[in-house]
Amino acid sequence: xxxxxxxxxxxxxxVALWAGTLVLVLVAFFSWPAERFAAVQVEGxxxxxxxxxxxxxxxxxxxxxxxxxxxxxPQGAAVYALEVPAGPGPRLSESxxxxxxxxxxxxxxxxxxxxxxxxxxxxxxGLVYISVQRGDGDTALPVLLTVxxxxxxxxxxxxxxxxxxxxxxxxxxxxxxLYEWEAQTFTVTDLEYVDGELLIAxxxxxxxxxxxxRAPYPFDDTVVTTGLEIFHGAHGEWExxxxxxxxVPYTLDxxxxxxxxYLCTPLVTFPLDEVRxxxxxxGKTIAELGWGNLATDILPYRYDDEDYVLIVNNTRGxxxxxxxxxxxxxxxxxxxxxxxxxxxxxxxxxPVGPVLQLSDLDSERVLLLGRSLDNGSLYLSxxxxxxx
Amino acid sequence: MQxxxxxxxxxxxxxxxRSTAAQTVVNGALVLLTLLWLPSCRPTEVAPTxxxxxxxxxxxxxxxxxxxxxxxxxxxxxxxxxDETWPRYFAVYxxxxxxxxxxPMLGDYRLLADRVQFRPAFPLEPGTEYRARWSSDQxxxxxxxxxxxxxxxxxxxxxxxxxxxxxxxxxxxxxLQFSASMSRQGAVESVEIVxxxxxxxxxxxxxxxxxxxxxxxxxxxLLLDPGRTKRGVGPNLSEGPVLTAGERYEIVVHxxxxxxxxxxxxxxxxxxxxxxxxxxxxxDPDTWTVDFPQxxxxxxxxxxxxxxxxxxxxxxxxxxxxxxxxxAGLVSIEGLETRWIFHPRVPWLPGQDYEVRVxxxxxxxxxxxxxxxxxxxxxxxxxxxPADQSLGRFSVRSQG
Numbered sequence: 001x002x003x004x005x006x007x008x009x010x011x012x013x014x015v016a017l018w019a020g021t022l023v024l025v026l027v028a029f030f031s032w033p034a035e036r037f038a039a040v041q042v043e044g045x046x047x048x049x050x051x052x053x054x055x056x057x058x059x060x061x062x063x064x065x066x067x068x069x070x071x072x073x074p075q076g077a078a079v080y081a082l083e084v085p086a087g088p089g090p091r092l093s094e095s096x097x098x099x100x101x102x103x104x105x106x107x108x109x110x111x112x113x114x115x116x117x118x119x120x121x122x123x124x125x126g127l128v129y130i131s132v133q134r135g136d137g138d139t140a141l142p143v144l145l146t147v148x149x150x151x152x153x154x155x156x157x158x159x160x161x162x163x164x165x166x167x168x169x170x171x172x173x174x175x176x177x178l179y180e181w182e183a184q185t186f187t188v189t190d191l192e193y194v195d196g197e198l199l200i201a202x203x204x205x206x207x208x209x210x211x212x213x214r215a216p217y218p219f220d221d222t223v224v225t226t227g228l229e230i231f232h233g234a235h236g237e238w239e240x241x242x243x244x245x246x247x248v249p250y251t252l253d254x255x256x257x258x259x260x261x262y263l264c265t266p267l268v269t270f271p272l273d274e275v276r277x278x279x280x281x282x283g284k285t286i287a288e289l290g291w292g293n294l295a296t297d298i299l300p301y302r303y304d305d306e307d308y309v310l311i312v313n314n315t316r317g318x319x320x321x322x323x324x325x326x327x328x329x330x331x332x333x334x335x336x337x338x339x340x341x342x343x344x345x346x347x348x349x350x351p352v353g354p355v356l357q358l359s360d361l362d363s364e365r366v367l368l369l370g371r372s373l374d375n376g377s378l379y380l381s382x383x384x385x386x387x388x
Numbered sequence: 389m390q391x392x393x394x395x396x397x398x399x400x401x402x403x404x405x406r407s408t409a410a411q412t413v414v415n416g417a418l419v420l421l422t423l424l425w426l427p428s429c430r431p432t433e434v435a436p437t438x439x440x441x442x443x444x445x446x447x448x449x450x451x452x453x454x455x456x457x458x459x460x461x462x463x464x465x466x467x468x469x470x471d472e473t474w475p476r477y478f479a480v481y482x483x484x485x486x487x488x489x490x491x492p493m494l495g496d497y498r499l500l501a502d503r504v505q506f507r508p509a510f511p512l513e514p515g516t517e518y519r520a521r522w523s524s525d526q527x528x529x530x531x532x533x534x535x536x537x538x539x540x541x542x543x544x545x546x547x548x549x550x551x552x553x554x555x556x557x558x559x560x561x562x563x564l565q566f567s568a569s570m571s572r573q574g575a576v577e578s579v580e581i582v583x584x585x586x587x588x589x590x591x592x593x594x595x596x597x598x599x600x601x602x603x604x605x606x607x608x609x610l611l612l613d614p615g616r617t618k619r620g621v622g623p624n625l626s627e628g629p630v631l632t633a634g635e636r637y638e639i640v641v642h643x644x645x646x647x648x649x650x651x652x653x654x655x656x657x658x659x660x661x662x663x664x665x666x667x668x669x670x671x672d673p674d675t676w677t678v679d680f681p682q683x684x685x686x687x688x689x690x691x692x693x694x695x696x697x698x699x700x701x702x703x704x705x706x707x708x709x710x711x712x713x714x715x716a717g718l719v720s721i722e723g724l725e726t727r728w729i730f731h732p733r734v735p736w737l738p739g740q741d742y743e744v745r746v747x748x749x750x751x752x753x754x755x756x757x758x759x760x761x762x763x764x765x766x767x768x769x770x771x772x773x774p775a776d777q778s779l780g781r782f783s784v785r786s787q788g
Contacts, residue, residue: 075603098487105485108493109513115573135513137571137605137648139448143510155494155509176775178714179747180703185602185609205600205609206699208560208755208762263594263611292591292613 051165053080053158058131058142061120064193064217069120069129071144071163072188072200077170079191079200081217082163084122084129084156089149091126091361095381096151097372103153107134107143116378119357119369126361128380129156130369147380166219168200190246193217194256194272201244201260212244212275227280228260228270242266248298250309252330259326261295261311267345269330284334286326287344290316297358301366303385310350310366310388312358317349320388350388435527436460436503438520448511448535452520454478455503464499471497477524478504483517483532514538515650542654543568543647548639549698550753552724553659557633558666560755560762562610563698564641569605569648578645579610581630582638589637592630605648609699631663667754670761671696673746673779680744680782684735688744690779695725697751704750705779707732708743715742725753738786744779 057075064070064081071080096102101111117131128147133140144156168188170181185205192199200213214224228244247260249272256272260283268283275281289295289311297312300323307323329345356378357369365382372379434457442450456464464477471494479492494509512518514537521530549563564579581589593610600609612630631637638660643653671692679689688707698721705728707715717732736742748759755762758777 098489101485101487102490105481105490105492106494108480108482108508108510108518109516110482110484113513113516134510136573137646137650138569139511139513140572141510153491176747176749178708178712178745178776179706179749180714184703185600187600203600205602206697206703207749207751207757208611292594294594 050162051080053082053161053163053165055080055142055158057140058133058144059117060188060191061118061129061131062191062193062198063120063123064198067122067124068193068217069122070191070193070198071131072191073142074185074187074202077168077186079166079168079188079198079215080163081166081198081219082158082161084127084161086122086124086127089125091121091365092128092147092149092151092367092380092382094151095379096147096153097379098377099147099153099369099380100378103130103132103145104134106153106155107141109135111377114378116356116369119359119367121359121361121367123360128359128367151380164217164219166198166215166223168202168213169223170204190244192247192249192258194249197276199247199258201247203243203245208243212247214276226275226278228268228275228283244268246295246298248300248309250300250326252327257330259298259300259309261289261298263294265289265291265293265295265313265316266335267295267311269326284330285344286329286334287321287347288335288342289313289319290342296356299358299360299366301360301385302363303388308388310358311347312355318352318355318358319347320350321345321347352383352388434460435529436522438522438529438531440518440520440531440533448514450508450512450535452478452480452506452508452518453503454520454522458502461499461502461504464504469497469499471495474504474506478506478520478522480506480508480518480520482513483519485519537650540568540649540651542651543570544654545641545657548641548657548659550695550725551698552695553661554664555631555661556665556667556754557629557631557663558668558754558762559612559631560751561697561753562612562639564608564610566606566608566647566653570601570608571646571648571650572601572605574645575608575610578642580640580642582640584636589630607699633663633665636660636662667694667752667756668761668763670756670758671750671752673758673777676779678744678779680780681736681784684738684784684786686736686784688730688732688782690728690744691723692726692728695753697753697755698725700749700751701725701728704747705730706745706747708745710741736784738784741781741783743781745776746779747776749775 055073055076057073059072059074062070067083067086068081069084071082073080098111100114100116103114104111107114113135115133115136117133120129121127122129126149130145130147132143132145134143135141144158146154146156148154168186170184170186184207186202188200188202190201196216198215198217200215211225212228214226216222242262244260245263247258250257250259250269252269258270258272258275260268260270262268265288266285267287267289268285270281270283293316294314295311296314299310301308301310309321309323309326310318311321312318325345335344352368352370353373354371355368356371359367361367361382365384366388368381368383370379370381371377436454436456439453439455440450441453469477474497475492478497480495481490481492496507496509498505498507512535514535517532517534519530519532522528544567545564546567547565549565550559579593581592583589592612594613600611601607638658641653641657643656645653647653671694675693677691679691681688690705702719702721707717707730709715715732717730720729721727722729746758749757751757
């Protein structure tokens with residue numbers, strides 16, 4: 001412990017030196033860029049730098065600009081951005097059955113020990129990326145895999161990549177860092193890249209709040225948060241602040257929005273410019289998809305000159321909405337009446353069986369990662385959009 | 389199965405077709421004859437023997453070996469096989485991977501003078517059986533090995549929070565604290581809330597598969613479906629809340645849940661609780677009692693009239709020194725999550741000012757924070773509101 005005298009300035013220090021220091025401090029203060037002061041929501045030091053990839057776990061995947069693949073590490077509280085080579089050739093055309101057993105065989109475990117976390121399709125060449133956890137408990141390992149157009153599965157050797165790393169500080173606000181936030185887990189549930197920015201949604205084990213984290217890409221040292229609140233399924237008087245589980249950038253009336261699914265399961269829209277300019281924002285609830293449910297994936301797609309949105313639910317099937325119905329609901333007041341299991345934008349369930357992940361494959365097809373009703377195994381299957 | 393240093397795991401050999409013991413002798417004789425009388429011909433292959441070599445005490449870092457003899461090894465050397473082409477002769481699979489379309493395990497092959505080694509790219513998984521297969525025109529042999537699980541004490545469920553036997557009807561969070569790391573899967577099947585009549589509450593938790601585990605994987609946060617606790621929301625209307633005030637329930641954590649080493653818990657744990665009315669108010673620090681230390685070795689004790697969230701209570705109160713830095717120390721939570729007791733790592737410095745602060749993020753078991761209630765009337769909290777507040781300052785006198 002330093003003694004008190006060590007931090008007391010010597011009385012012999014010339015007054016002129018103090019005055020000079022004061023001038024320098026004032027000059028530095030006023031010449032500092034104004035935006036430094038404006039960034040009140042900055043979560044904190046998050047030094048992004050080129051780093052070797054050391055995953056503690058693997059979760060959500062998302063393609064960014066020109067071959068940049070974002071890979072989340074929920075346990076390591078980090079997101080990596082790596083530039084992946086363009087996969088050549090045609091896109092997957094045949095189904096790949098028994099995907100979990102094949103992956104397990106490659107990685108040396110039973111197929112039941114393969115836990116698929118996310119899937120992303122490289123928009124350039126159609127190479128399919130799948131994040132899996134191999135095994136469970138103390139021996140669990142994160143693995144990134146690719147599936148090419150022939151259905152051949154390969155592991156991605158992450159040691160050969162140098163990536164940008166973004167650390168996700170746990171404390172939602174800078175001043176909260178006085179407290180012990182290190183023990184908090186922030187589980188990334190979805191990533192989306194929009195116009196130079198990576199948006200990150202997740203769940204915290206200690207704070208039940210809806211905080212969307214935003215980080216400019218290429219990563220610098222900032223993570224900014226926006227509290228996104230909702231008027232939950234019309235309980236008239238009350239609002240709540242459940243977390244967003246999955247979301248997607250979505251254009252409404254020519255303006256960029258976020259279409260977000262909250263826990264159990266309101267579907268909500270937010271104007272993106274307000275997400276960026278405000279620290280707290282209330283969204284508009286346009287549908288209720290039902291209790292006891294999670295929307296694990298949202299996929300807007302276009303087919304035959306009409307726009308649609310597919311939503312993968314973990315307990316209530318995969319549903320399809322017409323974009324024009326979403327637009328009509330978003331133009332209105334949102335849900336304000338008491339809602340039961342289902343309310344708002346009309347939708348129907350598509351005949352695809354249990355789906356874990358969904359991606360756009362090309363203009364004619366989506367790619368399903370589903371579970372077989374015959375034997376419970378996982379499969380990968382391109383499906384024509386006309387049959388959805 | 390015992391493993392010594394550089395131990396060999398006994399393999400269950402299943403040599404088929406041309407590799408029975410009798411034929412091995414015959415083949416051996418043939419090799420001898422061939423070598424003696426027909427030196428220009430290709431040597432006839434003897435069925436290799438397969439082994440799993442393991443590192444000291446760690447079966448998961450093993451390498452599979454096929455002893456071929458120098459003749460065959462030398463012939464194979466001329467084929468310049470790669471990691472991708474070796475599996476046509478020598479391949480290793482998880483034993484359950486029996487189909488022809490399953491790819492063999494990834495790894496590196498190394499051809500030595502008399503044998504080929506395969507080192508898997510991923511560690512072998514305890515509890516998993518592996519099958520190595522040698523296959524060529526002249527010999528086919530395979531062996532299997534089961535990788536043993538390490539012998540450890542069974543993991544226990546140490547605590548269920550809230551500790552109180554009276555839970556609010558709008559409870560948001562339950563914590564399960566285990567004695568060691570757990571499997572991150574299985575919560576859905578392993579935790580039940582049972583009514584007094586024996587019926588099980590359907591789907592009480594939201595997204596239990598989302599792994600709200602702490603980094604050490606020994607504490608799970610379970611969220612009671614918030615859609616069912618909010619007033620006037622769909623789930624609440626159709627299914628009713630998870631917990632009904634005035635009723636008694638039992639939370640059951642089944643022993644079938646596997647720990648981090650794949651072993652079941654030591655026992656099934658049941659705990660009864662009674663549900664009381666919902667808690668819809670924010671905790672109010674102004675009503676807490678703060679017992680400031682008087683001497684350098686006294687603890688700092690804060691007492692809340694009502695229980696707070698176990699983990700939030702532990703982490704969202706800080707003692708700051710005169711530089712505004714957090715004072716290191718040990719926090720214990722007692723009194724059914726109503727008492728926060730702090731022992732500084734080094735004794736308080738006499739005469740020095742300390743301050744106790746609480747974060748507005750601190751929550752009660754129903755998710756009401758100091759910042760705002762779980763269900764809030766339609767107003768925005770001022771975003772300029774400070775993120776924390778002071779619970780007071782203190783300094784201690786010298787001991788004696």
